[in-house]
Amino acid sequence: MDNKLNSIIDKALSRRTFLAGAGSVAAATVVAGCGGSNTVPYVPPTPVQFTDADILNFALNLEYLEAQFYLYAATGSGLSAADTGGSGGGYTEGTVTLGNAAQVPDLTSQQQDIINEIAYEEQEHVRFLRKALGSAAVPMPDIDLSFFGPLAAAAGVSGGTAFNPFSTFNYFLVGAFIFEDVGVTAYQGAAPLISAAGVASGYLTAAAGILAVEAYHAAYIRTAITAGAIASTANVPYLTAANQVAALRAMLTVGNSGAPGTSTQNTGAPDSSQSVETPLALPTSLTSLSSIVACDPVHALAFARDVNQVHHVVYGSPTVGVAKGGFFPNGTNSIFATTTA
Numbered sequence: 001m002d003n004k005l006n007s008i009i010d011k012a013l014s015r016r017t018f019l020a021g022a023g024s025v026a027a028a029t030v031v032a033g034c035g036g037s038n039t040v041p042y043v044p045p046t047p048v049q050f051t052d053a054d055i056l057n058f059a060l061n062l063e064y065l066e067a068q069f070y071l072y073a074a075t076g077s078g079l080s081a082a083d084t085g086g087s088g089g090g091y092t093e094g095t096v097t098l099g100n101a102a103q104v105p106d107l108t109s110q111q112q113d114i115i116n117e118i119a120y121e122e123q124e125h126v127r128f129l130r131k132a133l134g135s136a137a138v139p140m141p142d143i144d145l146s147f148f149g150p151l152a153a154a155a156g157v158s159g160g161t162a163f164n165p166f167s168t169f170n171y172f173l174v175g176a177f178i179f180e181d182v183g184v185t186a187y188q189g190a191a192p193l194i195s196a197a198g199v200a201s202g203y204l205t206a207a208a209g210i211l212a213v214e215a216y217h218a219a220y221i222r223t224a225i226t227a228g229a230i231a232s233t234a235n236v237p238y239l240t241a242a243n244q245v246a247a248l249r250a251m252l253t254v255g256n257s258g259a260p261g262t263s264t265q266n267t268g269a270p271d272s273s274q275s276v277e278t279p280l281a282l283p284t285s286l287t288s289l290s291s292i293v294a295c296d297p298v299h300a301l302a303f304a305r306d307v308n309q310v311h312h313v314v315y316g317s318p319t320v321g322v323a324k325g326g327f328f329p330n331g332t333n334s335i336f337a338t339t340t341a
Contacts, residue, residue, distance in 0.1 A: 052198035053136045054335045055190050057088065058307060059207070060129040061332040062186055064140040065314070066179050067126045068096055070119035072145065073165070073172055074112070076103035083126050084140035091333035093139035099146025100164045104172050111169050118176075118217050125210055132206065138333035147327050148175055151316055155248040157241045170238045173225050177242045180218035181249070181294055182305065182313050187211035189304035215302075222292045226280055242280050252318045253309040307336040315339075 068078045078096055085093050104115065130137040152163035157174075165175025187207055194204050225242050228235035280292065295302050305313070312318050316326035323338040324331035331337040 050193070050335055052195055052201075052203055053088075053133055055193050055198075056129055056133055056203065057136070057138045058190060058332070058334045058336055059187065059210070060126065060133070060138060061141060061328070061334050062183055062310070062314075063122060063125045063129060065143055065327055066183060067119070067122040068143055069101075069145060069165075069175065069179060070115065070122045072098070072101040073104050073175075074115040074119035079123065079126065079140070083123070083130070086130070086135075086137045086139040088133060088136045088138040089333060089335075091138050091141070094142030094330065094333075097142070097144040097146050097329070099144070099148070100166050101145040102166050104166055104169060107169055114220070115172070118220075121213055121217070125213070128206070128210070132203075141328055141333040142330045144327055144329045147316065148178075151178070151248070151326065152241070152245075154316065155241075155244040157244050158237055163241075170228065170235060173221055173228075174238055174241045174245065176217070176221045177225065178245055180214060180221050181246075182310060183214040184211060184218050184294065185303060185305040186307075186310045187214060188302055189306045189310070218294065219292075222280060222294070226292055239280060246280065249313050252312045252316065253305065307334075308339045308341045311336065311339050 064079070064084070067083075071078050078101075104111075107115070148165055149161035149163050153160035157163050163171065163174075165171045187210060191204060191207050191211070194207065198204065222242075225235075225239055229239035293300075311322070311332065314327045314332075315322055315324065320339055320341060
């Protein structure tokens, strides 16, 4: 698994180089088109036809993953059967590969309270979305919580495949760092896709409410990791690990996912919304933007990941056309499950 992931990362770097060159070629082609008719115009991929239910089910897949992670960390048990079934989309309910998943040991009462709260809120996100979707709610897909080790190895995290976010509170923070940033940027990227009718029905308001809670979670995780490193040099490796994870996420989501200047769904989102992450650290002055907050360094706006980029991260693969892998060994139960960019 490690060799496969490392090979994938090498391909991602190669793809980044190719895309940079391709951008220059595309620009030259546009210029050439002003003086002749031999150029081949840019043809965007055929847009995926989707509904508001598809957007909510995309979010539900991510909430299933987050809820299982936090519930096992908090209690040693996952979602109840009542929270994972369903027949939406004709998908089959999956199972959870536990790996090392278990209640995090040796917690202080405050640490246990923190994990309990986040676990409860992620569980409620699952229930909220399932209720909003009704019979259209997809069941939980297969989830693999043993993927932390291979992902950590690919990121270069110390310990490699032995990395276990359920072993200590500090390792839990690094594991949570993987999910919370993806959750925040996923909601940011998906919100503009909700139709006018969906907005009128309150879907956008609901998505904004969930995004805010995910952002609160991410802010706590990011602050705790950074504050720990400031308080003790013994905690610096966890800050380093988080930054290695961020670098891996950036490599897995290289390239623009649609036509120049747009996102995959052609919403008009600028290229700055792509997942460019800077190291997790404190600012040194008022003119030095803090990287505790995941935002672009120019306007301090949260960036977004589109459905393709999110799947690249959770599958652990930058490959176009990939339909499964990583935390979702058989893919998400989603119309967007196969990456198109």
